[in-house]
Amino acid sequence: MTRPRPLIAIDWGTSSLRGARLGDNGQVLESREFPRGILTVPPGQFESVCHELFGDWMQAPGALCLISGMAGSRQGWQEAPYCPCPAGFAELGQHLLWLQPGRIALVPGLSCTGQDDMQSPDVMRGEEVQIFGALQLSGRDNATLVLPGTHSKWVHVDSRRVAQFQTFMTGEVFALMSQQSILGKTLDLNGAFNEATFLQGVDQSQQAGGVLHHLFAVRTLGLFDRLSAAQLTSYLSGLLIGEELRTQTVHADSDPVILIGSETLTQRYSLALQHLGIACQCHGAEATWAGMFALSSACTHNGPFNP
Amino acid sequence: MTRPRPLIAIDWGTSSLRGARLGDNGQVLESREFPRGILTVPPGQFESVCHELFGDWMQAPGALCLISGMAGSRQGWQEAPYCPCPAGFAELGQHLLWLQPGRIALVPGLSCTGQDDMQSPDVMRGEEVQIFGALQLSGRDNATLVLPGTHSKWVHVDSRRVAQFQTFMTGEVFALMSQQSILGKTLDLNGAFNEATFLQGVDQSQQAGGVLHHLFAVRTLGLFDRLSAAQLTSYLSGLLIGEELRTQTVHADSDPVILIGSETLTQRYSLALQHLGIACQCHGAEATWAGMFALSSACTHNGPFNP
Numbered sequence: 001m002t003r004p005r006p007l008i009a010i011d012w013g014t015s016s017l018r019g020a021r022l023g024d025n026g027q028v029l030e031s032r033e034f035p036r037g038i039l040t041v042p043p044g045q046f047e048s049v050c051h052e053l054f055g056d057w058m059q060a061p062g063a064l065c066l067i068s069g070m071a072g073s074r075q076g077w078q079e080a081p082y083c084p085c086p087a088g089f090a091e092l093g094q095h096l097l098w099l100q101p102g103r104i105a106l107v108p109g110l111s112c113t114g115q116d117d118m119q120s121p122d123v124m125r126g127e128e129v130q131i132f133g134a135l136q137l138s139g140r141d142n143a144t145l146v147l148p149g150t151h152s153k154w155v156h157v158d159s160r161r162v163a164q165f166q167t168f169m170t171g172e173v174f175a176l177m178s179q180q181s182i183l184g185k186t187l188d189l190n191g192a193f194n195e196a197t198f199l200q201g202v203d204q205s206q207q208a209g210g211v212l213h214h215l216f217a218v219r220t221l222g223l224f225d226r227l228s229a230a231q232l233t234s235y236l237s238g239l240l241i242g243e244e245l246r247t248q249t250v251h252a253d254s255d256p257v258i259l260i261g262s263e264t265l266t267q268r269y270s271l272a273l274q275h276l277g278i279a280c281q282c283h284g285a286e287a288t289w290a291g292m293f294a295l296s297s298a299c300t301h302n303g304p305f306n307p
Numbered sequence: 308m309t310r311p312r313p314l315i316a317i318d319w320g321t322s323s324l325r326g327a328r329l330g331d332n333g334q335v336l337e338s339r340e341f342p343r344g345i346l347t348v349p350p351g352q353f354e355s356v357c358h359e360l361f362g363d364w365m366q367a368p369g370a371l372c373l374i375s376g377m378a379g380s381r382q383g384w385q386e387a388p389y390c391p392c393p394a395g396f397a398e399l400g401q402h403l404l405w406l407q408p409g410r411i412a413l414v415p416g417l418s419c420t421g422q423d424d425m426q427s428p429d430v431m432r433g434e435e436v437q438i439f440g441a442l443q444l445s446g447r448d449n450a451t452l453v454l455p456g457t458h459s460k461w462v463h464v465d466s467r468r469v470a471q472f473q474t475f476m477t478g479e480v481f482a483l484m485s486q487q488s489i490l491g492k493t494l495d496l497n498g499a500f501n502e503a504t505f506l507q508g509v510d511q512s513q514q515a516g517g518v519l520h521h522l523f524a525v526r527t528l529g530l531f532d533r534l535s536a537a538q539l540t541s542y543l544s545g546l547l548i549g550e551e552l553r554t555q556t557v558h559a560d561s562d563p564v565i566l567i568g569s570e571t572l573t574q575r576y577s578l579a580l581q582h583l584g585i586a587c588q589c590h591g592a593e594a595t596w597a598g599m600f601a602l603s604s605a606c607t608h609n610g611p612f613n614p
Contacts, residue, residue, distance in 0.1 A: 120511070120524030121531050151523065168519040169488070176483045181476070204427070210554025211518060212475040212547070216458065217427030224428050240519070247517025 006060040009292035010050070012071035013037050013126060018288070021057050026293035028286075030057075038069075038076045046077035047099075058104075066292050068107040069126035072097065082111035082123055088161035089132060089298035107295065112164055122167050127153050130260045133291025134283045135160060138258060144251040145258040146280075148241075148265040150175075154250040168244045177215060178236060186222030191230020195271065201238020202245075202272045211243040241272045256280050260287050313367040316599035317357070319378035320344050320433060325595070328364050333600035335593075337364075345376075345383045353384035354406075365411075373599050375414040376433035379404065389418035389430055395468035396439060400606035414602065419471055429474050434460050437567045440598025441590045442467060445565060451558040452565040453587075455548075455572040457482075461557040475551045484522060485543060493529030498537020502578065508545020509552075509579045518550040548579045563587050567594050 010019040015037035021030045034053060041049050050067075051058065058065055072080035080097035087110055096105040109125030127147045134145060135157060145155040150171040156164045177183050204214055218236050221227045227235055251257060256279040259266040266282040273280045314329040322344035328337045341360060348356050357374075358365070365372055379387035387404035394417055403412040416432030434454045441452060448467050454460040457478040463471045484490050511521055525543050528534045534542055558564060563586040566573045573589040580587045 120521075121527045121533075122523070123527055123530065166516065166520050167523040168517070169522045170519050172488055173480075173484075173519060173522075176487055177480075180483055180487055181479055208554070208556050209473065210475070210550060212477050212480060212551055213473050213554060214427075215476045215480075216429070216474040220428045220430055223430065226428075243517060244519055247515070247520060249515050 005296075006057075006063040007293060007296050008054060008057045008063055008065040009289055010054065010065065010067040010071075011069050011126060011129070011288050012067055012076070013069045014039055017053070018285070019054050019057075020289050020292075022289060022293050026290060028289055031289075038071055038073070046071065050077075063103070064296060065104045066096075066107055066296060067105070068129045068288075068292070072106040072108060073125055076106075078106060080106040080108040083108045083128075085110055085112040085165070086158070086161045086163045087128070088159075089295055091161075092128065092132075092295060093298060107292075110162055110165070112162075122165060124153055124165065124167070127155075127260075128162065129291035129295065130283075130287040131155055131157065131162060131291070132294055133287035133289065134258050134260050136290050136294045137283060137287060138281065140255075140258070143255065143258050144253070145260060146269060148259070148261045148269050152244060154248045156250045164250065166248060166250055168248070170240050170244045174237060174240050177218075177240075178233065183215065183218045183232075183236065186219060186229060187233045187236065188229035189233055191228075191233055193268075194231050194234040197227060197231040198234040198238040198268065198271065199275050201235040201240075202242035202275055203238075204235075205239045205242030206246055206276075211239065214239050214243075237268060238272065241268060245272055245276060245278075251278070258283065260284075312603075313364075313370040314600060314603050315361060315364045315370055315372040316596055317361065317372065317374040317378075318433060318436070318595050319374055319376045319383070321346055321377045324360070325592070326361050326364075327596050327599075329596060329600050333597060335596055338596075345378055345380070353378065357384075370410070371603060372411045373403075373414055373603060374412070375436045375595075375599070379413040379415055380432055383413075385413060387413040387415040390415045390435075392417055392419040392472070393465070393468045393470045394435070395466075396602055396605035398468075399435065399439075399602060403606070414599075417469055417472070419469075429472060431460055431472065431474070434462075434567075435469065436598035436602065437590075437594040438462055438464065438469060438598070439467075439601055440594035440596065441565050441567050443597050443601045444590060444594060445588065447562075447565070450562065450565050451560070452567060453576060455566070455568045455576050459551060461555045463557045471557065473555060473557055475555070477547050477551045481544060481547050484525075484547075485540065490522065490525045490539075490543065493526060493536060494540045494543065495536035496540055498535075498540055500575075501538050501541040504534060504538040505541040505545040505575065505578065506582050508542040508547075509549035509582055510545075511542075512546045512549030513553055513583075518546065521546050521550075544575060545579065548575060552579055552583055552585075558585070565590065567591075 007022040017034045017036040019032050020028045023029050071077045083091050083095040095108040098105045110128045111123045113121050131145050141160050143157045147153040152168040152170045154166045259269050259280050259282045317326040324341045324343040326339050327335045330336050378384045390398050390402035402415045405412050417435045418430050420428050438452050450464045452462040459475040459477045461473045525539050566576050566587050566589045
């Protein structure tokens with residue numbers, strides 16, 4: 001086994017940019033975060049922004065820089081074509097898009113094609129690294145993983161390869177309904193999270209009627225003073241997360257679900273999952289760095305780092 | 308039977324204001340429409356706006372003026388408390404809120420309470436008049452009625468009384484997703500309606516996965532160039548209308564559903580309903596005037612017009 005090279009891991013998303021310098025065993029030596037998501041970077045400026053913010057790290061002899069997330073999208077640094085599922089470390093390594101051969105690469109997202117004509121394709125960018133990291137951290141080869149967020153992902157991993165996944169627009173629908181729709185008039189978005197009304201929303205979402213109907217209850221429960229403005233926000237959150245849990249078709253076994261995300265979101269999903277009798281375990285930002293380190297190690301063994 | 312009094316029917320909604328002067332047999336003698344929904348009227352100014360726009364009609368001897376819609380909401384002229392279901396003409400007449408006794412009244416909306424603790428209350432304002440009008444026009448005593456719109460209503464009428472109804476936020480969710488969400492980036496909202504892709508969306512909505520997942524297909528079908536920007540708009544419309552049809556729990560019999568609304572919307576709902584094997588018949592704005600006329604006739608017989 002060759003000595004690991006200095007690894008710089010960068011997660012460049014739509015609205016934020018995070019980077020970490022990792023040690024020989026994958027430990028985080030230093031990390032940085034900037035409000036410099038790809039939406040803030042003019043076309044053609046990605047390389048200079050990257051050097052401006054991480055240039056000192058990249059000067060280390062033999063440094064390898066892996067960049068995941070929306071930087072590899074059509075609106076990013078350069079488009080890294082999706083790696084089709086089923087995909088594990090090996091497939092991801094083979095699909096790296098080298099910006100500077102052997103030195104800087106974009107990690108591609110994953111795509112999965114529906115099994116029949118009626119099923120639509122699905123895509124992710126950035127989550128794939130977190131998935132492989134969480135598998136490492138939990139020592140699991142098979143798992144259902146959930147990555148809550150603007151576009152929440154449910155992922156089925158079989159023998160350390162992503163077999164299939166589904167995206168849910170839960171986070172974006174929550175933001176739009178709470179800030180832009182008529183429901184916003186009766187919500188207090190700064191109120192404290194209320195576990196009881198959150199779970200009331202989860203329960204309601206499991207009833208007949210569908211989410212387009214249940215959403216209107218946020219208005220009427222306010223009109224009839226059944227819930228306060230702060231409680232209604234938790235109720236809306238429960239309705240939407242509950243709908244996602246009810247309709248996902250990825251999780252089928254009895255093993256604990258692996259949740260990856262911010263503490264706020266994984267706490268809510270944990271509550272809802274456990275309320276519905278599904279065990280789970282949580283991972284945070286460390287999953288990204290663990291995934292990058294594992295990817296770099298696997299690829300160094302397999303050779304594609306010398307393209 | 309007393310000779311009918313001149314009837315002025317006003318439908319005062321959130322964003323528009325429509326009025327009609329009706330003849331002895333309910334025929335529309337004259338109608339007017341203004342962009343003067345309740346959102347444009349400062350508190351305390353409703354009476355003067357009404358007289359400014361309809362004062363000439365109201366001077367007719369013995370004229371009766373009935374006003375339905377959001378003018379009777381908390382943000383309107385005066386709050387007319389909801390009339391609880393089951394409710395027919397008699398109940399609606401008894402719950403009129405008289406602004407000038409015997410001359411000007413607000414027609415209350417309807418509320419229905421869930422059958423158990425888990426069911427949320429539901430409300431409508433303005434649609435109740437259209438419902439009773441469409442029943443008159445179609446000669447039906449029992450029916451399922453659908454009123455598509457920003458907040459679509461599914462209504463069960465039993466023996467000429469509204470027994471139960473459900474609201475769906477379909478129109479508002481369509482507007483937000485197409486104009487404010489990431490989906491808007493790949494849509495052409497001015498493109499021609501495409502029946503085939505609309506029905507493709509309806510079909511997709513009947514599949515497993517749920518609407519929060521299916522919505523994301525609007526993005527991926529665009530990313531992979533499977534549908535054009537104009538087709539995607541019809542597809543999104545089909546997805547959401549299809550979800551409403553799939554999850555409503557009001558319609559259970561085999562009689563044709565009565566659709567009430569604009570030509571554009573009733574045409575889409577007709578297509579979707581017929582695609583799913585449900586017969587329907589359509590009514591437009593005439594249902595409002597027919598409902599107001601029937602309400603005034605019924606109430607004149609029953610006496611509550613002399614409060």
